[in-house]
Amino acid sequence: MRNWYGIGTLALLGYVGGSAYQPTLVIGSSMWPTLRPNSVIWVDKLHYHAHRPQRGEVVVFKHEGKTYVKRVYRVGGEAVNYLAAQGEWVKLLRENRVAEAKRLYDGAKNFAQFRQLVVPAGTVFVLGDNMTNSEDSRNFGPIPVKDIVGRARLDVDPTIAMRIEFAPTHHARQQTRNLEQTRPTG
Numbered sequence: 001m002r003n004w005y006g007i008g009t010l011a012l013l014g015y016v017g018g019s020a021y022q023p024t025l026v027i028g029s030s031m032w033p034t035l036r037p038n039s040v041i042w043v044d045k046l047h048y049h050a051h052r053p054q055r056g057e058v059v060v061f062k063h064e065g066k067t068y069v070k071r072v073y074r075v076g077g078e079a080v081n082y083l084a085a086q087g088e089w090v091k092l093l094r095e096n097r098v099a100e101a102k103r104l105y106d107g108a109k110n111f112a113q114f115r116q117l118v119v120p121a122g123t124v125f126v127l128g129d130n131m132t133n134s135e136d137s138r139n140f141g142p143i144p145v146k147d148i149v150g151r152a153r154l155d156v157d158p159t160i161a162m163r164i165e166f167a168p169t170h171h172a173r174q175q176t177r178n179l180e181q182t183r184p185t186g
Helices: 002-020 095-105 170-182
Strands: 021-025 040-044 058-063 066-075 079-085 088-092 113-118 123-127 148-152
Touching: 021 148, 040 058, 058 123, 066 079, 079 095, 095 113
Parallel strands: none
Antiparallel strands: 021 040, 040 148, 058 066, 058 148, 066 123, 079 088, 079 113
């Protein structure tokens, strides 16, 4: 009889553990160097039943039938500030430089324009750590929290985006004007 309890307990633990954690294969290099292509990560599928997504967490989510692994850049209610040229993303802006960016780029007839997106409640704005080679919220918008499969069991790093965020200066505005002057017309 005791053996049956032990076997039942092991089976229950295996079931619960298998339901809570799921191995996931990383395909592509959008999260490099944090995640290498063809590496396996463990996804905690129950984490967001008790917690809200936070900046810096790595999440696995479904979008249009595909599974993605990305880092949460901003959560619902927070602003994503960026420069855009002809409707396309150019650079993300550091939070502590938004006022300066507004002054330099907002309403100016520059090649780049200041833009701000407030992430809707119930969604997150996600980016790949390899932001120059990533399909993410810059392409398909904020992700509904309900579409998140779980949290990858990795270190949380809310500062990783600072590697690519832009800190504008007066000199940067002059560089933008120079780009505009060399841009082909017609």
